[in-house]
Amino acid sequence: KAGVTQTPRYLIKTRGQQVTLSCSPISGHRSVSWYQQTPGQGLQFLFEYFSETQRNKGNFPGRFSGRQFSNSRSEMNVSTLELGDSALYLCASSLDNTEAFFGQGTRLTVV
Amino acid sequence: ILNVEQSPQSLHVQEGDSTNFTCSFPSSNFYALHWYRWETAKSPEALFVMTLNGDEKKKGRISATLNTKEGYSYLYIKGSQPEDSATYLCALDSGGGADGLTFGKGTHLIIQP
Numbered sequence: 001k002a003g004v005t006q007t008p009r010y011l012i013k014t015r016g017q018q019v020t021l022s023c024s025p026i027s028g029h030r031s032v033s034w035y036q037q038t039p040g041q042g043l044q045f046l047f048e049y050f051s052e053t054q055r056n057k058g059n060f061p062g063r064f065s066g067r068q069f070s071n072s073r074s075e076m077n078v079s080t081l082e083l084g085d086s087a088l089y090l091c092a093s094s095l096d097n098t099e100a101f102f103g104q105g106t107r108l109t110v111v
Numbered sequence: 112i113l114n115v116e117q118s119p120q121s122l123h124v125q126e127g128d129s130t131n132f133t134c135s136f137p138s139s140n141f142y143a144l145h146w147y148r149w150e151t152a153k154s155p156e157a158l159f160v161m162t163l164n165g166d167e168k169k170k171g172r173i174s175a176t177l178n179t180k181e182g183y184s185y186l187y188i189k190g191s192q193p194e195d196s197a198t199y200l201c202a203l204d205s206g207g208g209a210d211g212l213t214f215g216k217g218t219h220l221i222i223q224p
Contacts, residue, residue, distance in 0.1 A: 003154070035212075043202075090154075090155070102154040
């Protein structure tokens with residue numbers, strides 16, 4: 001059974017640009033959550049999608065957005081990138097309200 | 112904002128020794144507690160999901176206990192091996208998954224041969 005796949009694994013962008021990250025969940029999982037990890041911080045919850053609907057959103061500015069497609073794949077978009085957006089972005093998939101399975105993450109560097 | 116604390120922040124343990132670390136969380140916001148092991152360059156790997164006060168779970172040499180009334184969970188590793196070296200994360204689920212997981216900053220465990 002394939003795990004959670006995130007693409008790309010590494011990305012370098014310039015301040016002011018926008019970026020889209022992709023997450024393919026485990027087959028059958030309808031919930032996809034996104035997390036950000038910056039140096040010295042724990043994983044911070046960004047948002048969760050379930051059946052193409054955003055169920056909840058963490059405390060992040062509106063520059064961070066996401067969506068989920070009918071096949072449960074999810075994308076996360078960050079517009080007007082800032083240096084502080086440099087982080088590891090992880091997505092996790094789960095059957096509803098159960099154990100979450102994480103991808104390996106996308107390492108975003110903003111220069 | 113929920114506060115999940117893990118201690119110690121890092122730990123060096125001799126191979127063969129047993130060890131344990133703590134996760135503290137606000138007991139008033141409890142739905143479930145998750146433990147993850149995160150090895151460098153890999154994905155966080157789920158160890159346990161615990162929901163009931165007094166829960167004890169075990170996977171091989173690793174076990175965990177839960178006290179929801181006082182808001183803490185312990186993770187124990189018996190007979191540490193070099194492959195146990197990783198960061199151990201706990202995460203509070205306060206809303207049945209719909210509010211996301213609130214993670215602690217982790218305990219970084221290094222097993223010395």
